[in-house]
Amino acid sequence: MLPPLPDPFLARMRDLLGSEYHAFWASLHQPPAQGLRVNTLKLTPQAFLARGPFALQPLPWLPEGFLLTDPTARPGKHPYHAAGCYYLQDPSAMLAAVLLDPQPGQAVLDVSAAPGGKATHLAARLRGQGVLVANEVVRGRARTLVENLERLGATAFLVTQEPVARLAQVWPGRFHRVLVDAPCSGEGMFRKSSSARAQWHPRMVEGNAARQERLLEAAAATVAPGGRLLYATCTFAPEENEAVVAHFLRTHPDFTLVTPPRLPGLDPGRPDWIPAPLARGLPLERCVRIWPHRSPGDGHFFALMQRDGVEPAPWLSSPPPSRLKAQTKHLLQTFWEDTLTIPIPPKGWVQYGDFLHYLPWDTDWWQPLRPWRAGWRVGQVRHGRFIPHHALALGLQAPRARRVLVFGAEDPRVLAYLRGETLHAPGNAGWVLIAVEDFPLGWGKRVGDVVKNHYPRSWRWL
Numbered sequence: 001m002l003p004p005l006p007d008p009f010l011a012r013m014r015d016l017l018g019s020e021y022h023a024f025w026a027s028l029h030q031p032p033a034q035g036l037r038v039n040t041l042k043l044t045p046q047a048f049l050a051r052g053p054f055a056l057q058p059l060p061w062l063p064e065g066f067l068l069t070d071p072t073a074r075p076g077k078h079p080y081h082a083a084g085c086y087y088l089q090d091p092s093a094m095l096a097a098v099l100l101d102p103q104p105g106q107a108v109l110d111v112s113a114a115p116g117g118k119a120t121h122l123a124a125r126l127r128g129q130g131v132l133v134a135n136e137v138v139r140g141r142a143r144t145l146v147e148n149l150e151r152l153g154a155t156a157f158l159v160t161q162e163p164v165a166r167l168a169q170v171w172p173g174r175f176h177r178v179l180v181d182a183p184c185s186g187e188g189m190f191r192k193s194s195s196a197r198a199q200w201h202p203r204m205v206e207g208n209a210a211r212q213e214r215l216l217e218a219a220a221a222t223v224a225p226g227g228r229l230l231y232a233t234c235t236f237a238p239e240e241n242e243a244v245v246a247h248f249l250r251t252h253p254d255f256t257l258v259t260p261p262r263l264p265g266l267d268p269g270r271p272d273w274i275p276a277p278l279a280r281g282l283p284l285e286r287c288v289r290i291w292p293h294r295s296p297g298d299g300h301f302f303a304l305m306q307r308d309g310v311e312p313a314p315w316l317s318s319p320p321p322s323r324l325k326a327q328t329k330h331l332l333q334t335f336w337e338d339t340l341t342i343p344i345p346p347k348g349w350v351q352y353g354d355f356l357h358y359l360p361w362d363t364d365w366w367q368p369l370r371p372w373r374a375g376w377r378v379g380q381v382r383h384g385r386f387i388p389h390h391a392l393a394l395g396l397q398a399p400r401a402r403r404v405l406v407f408g409a410e411d412p413r414v415l416a417y418l419r420g421e422t423l424h425a426p427g428n429a430g431w432v433l434i435a436v437e438d439f440p441l442g443w444g445k446r447v448g449d450v451v452k453n454h455y456p457r458s459w460r461w462l
């Protein structure tokens with residue numbers, strides 16, 4: 001049971017929306033829409049539809065975005081979810097990557113990225129070329145962010161846990177695309193979020209606006225000449241939306257609001273809802289408002305801005321020379337040749353503590369930061385042995401291994417594996433890749449007729 005909608009919020013929205021208020025109010029009492037975004041790092045939307053696990057309705061904004069139309073479906077408990085075939089995301093939130101439109105090979109920064117809905121989408125649009133830096137200041141949330149990026153098979157990313165001002169110091173003018181998905185009063189999520197309703201207070205709106213201005217200011221310094229900056233919130237309050245953008249544009253004359261694409265359900269910004277002297281002369285109607293009574297998803301706000309100048313060319317980086325001790329290199333090579341059917345990359349191998357990572361770019365550009373995660377974590381050397389990491393399995397394009405157990409989505413052995421159970425499957429001894437159809441899920445290790453379960457404990461289904 002959700003707490004009641006706050007009265008001062010309703011009073012403000014009644015004043016702002018006039019005759020539309022009743023439709024808006026009614027929409028907040030509807031069940032929230034469930035969105036599903038197909039992970040194009042793993043499969044095309046057409047291939048997903050052909051597998052037909054759920055009843056879906058296409059969204060008008062992007063080929064990979066859908067609405068789930070069966071309220072009884074449990075997409076979070078389907079093996080395709082564990083295999084990273086899709087991300088469950090509010091339909092409006094999917095617009096961030098559509099508007100920011102990163103191109104393969106670009107450098108992209110998401111300054112407040114956890115739990116990773118928009119970051120995983122940006123990674124998919126980059127198609128593994130270039131780099132995504134996903135930053136999150138809250139430690140526990142940064143962990144979830146890494147898990148989601150790994151589940152969806154992203155490999156060309158950094159996760160950092162830094163104040164945005166620090167990112168600006170280290171990376172001035174570095175990124176082709178920057179996303180500021182700002183912490184906000186969350187009014188757009190009132191349809192589904194008890195905590196957003198319970199925590200809301202008029203003073204929260206003021207406090208957020210000041211924090212959002214600081215975040216935007218710092219993030220702007222990381223945008224390359226000709227690059228794009230997307231400011232996003234999931235709230236309706238003009239103080240956190242048009243007013244923040246207006247303050248920013250007044251102090252950053254090198255940024256201009258970009259006219260958004262014409263798409264159904266995208267409504268213009270409302271310069272008339274903020275003080276006239278602040279709005280004067282600024283094309284704030286180029287901001288985008290998504291209303292829950294006029295589009296399928298939750299409430300959202302976007303402002304896409306471009307910095308003056310000529311955009312730099314995409315990154316032309318190549319993997320660094322490998323820096324592994326001879327024994328570690330031997331362990332990795334032996335595992336790879338014994339287990340996988342794809343050639344081992346000759347360069348790009350780096351060791352962090354016990355962990356081995358593959359990096360598609362050199363390591364010097366993020367000094368002096370110490371990222372939480374860099375590139376593709378493939379395994380760990382423990383007690384003189386190589387143990388493959390689950391991110392290696394999930395980052396493979398297909399079950400390209402010498403020993404595989406491939407199950408259908410309905411096979412009870414898939415659920416047994418996801419619950420952490422041992423499998424009985426005679427065959428050659430060694431590491432076994434477990435897959436649901438074409439999609440790797442994780443590792444097992446076969447001894448005799450038994451495949452010991454190596455699915456991460458914290459991911460196991462109850």
Ligand SMILES: C[S@@+](CC[C@H](N)C(=O)[O-])C[C@H]1O[C@@H](n2cnc3c(N)ncnc32)[C@H](O)[C@@H]1O
Binds near residue numbers: 112117118211
């Ligand atoms: C709207 S959420 C981000 C959602 C995320 N982009 C996604 O699509 O899954 C805002 C994030 O900002 C983070 N945050 C809070 N205070 C912050 C600050 N001062 N600087 C940067 N990020 C902050 C929160 O921890 C939260 O993860």
